Amino acid sequence: MSYDPNNIFARILRGEIPCKKVFENEQVLAFHDIAPKRPVHVLVIPKGAYVSHDDFAAKATEAEIAAFTRAVGQIARDLGVAESGYRLIANAGVNGGQEVPHYHVHILGGANVGPMVSAK
Ligand code: 5GP
Numbered sequence: 001m002s003y004d005p006n007n008i009f010a011r012i013l014r015g016e017i018p019c020k021k022v023f024e025n026e027q028v029l030a031f032h033d034i035a036p037k038r039p040v041h042v043l044v045i046p047k048g049a050y051v052s053h054d055d056f057a058a059k060a061t062e063a064e065i066a067a068f069t070r071a072v073g074q075i076a077r078d079l080g081v082a083e084s085g086y087r088l089i090a091n092a093g094v095n096g097g098q099e100v101p102h103y104h105v106h107i108l109g110g111a112n113v114g115p116m117v118s119a120k
Contacts, residue, residue, distance in 0.1 A: 001093070001101065003049045009102035013047060023075050027067035030075050030107075039110030040079050040086070044072050050103040052092040072105055081109030 004010070011017045012031070019031035022042055033041040046068050050056040056065070076082050086109030091098040 001051050001055075003051050003055075004101055005049065007102050008100050009043075009045050009104060010049070013045070023071060023078065025067065025071065027064050028071040030071065033106065038108045038113060040081050040108065042075060042079060042107045043104045044068070044075060044107065045102060045104045051101050052096075052098065052103055053090045054092065056103045072107065076107055076109075079107065079109070081107070085109060085113075087113040 008017065012019045013029060019029075021029065021031050023030040023044070027047055028044060029047060030042050030044040033043050046056060046060065046064055048056075048060060048064055050060060056068070060068075072088065073082075076086055079086075086107055089106040089108065090096075090104070091106075
């Protein structure tokens with residue numbers, strides 16, 4: 001899948017759509033999900049144009065990957081969920097239920113996140 005520069009998160013990165021920012025550095029932006037599923041629900045995105053985790057893993061620089069990984073951990077600590085626990089989710093593609101085609105990790109916490117996925 002090629003990157004769509006008009007996806008919602010690309011527009012947030014360009015400042016065309018507002019967000020409730022919780023973290024930003026040269027490589028990474030994080031903001032509250034517009035429809036939170038738990039008391040803490042933050043989205044962490046790389047600033048580069050990557051569609052999914054596999055796209056990011058294949059094309060991002062070592063520096064981008066390190067910055068993103070470190071930012072996710074830092075944000076979890078800053079949000080106060082590192083002690084009580086949290087879940088990271090990275091949906092990809094149709095079967096993964098990805099709605100926004102710019103790579104992102106959900107950090108969910110502040111309450112029990114529940115079972116991983118229901119069996120089918
Ligand atoms: P996905 O299903 O792609 O993993 O998750 C996309 C997430 O983006 C959803 O949880 C949805 O609520 C969130 N979202 C969609 N549009 C916006 C928006 O304009 N602003 C923010 N902050 N979150 C959004």
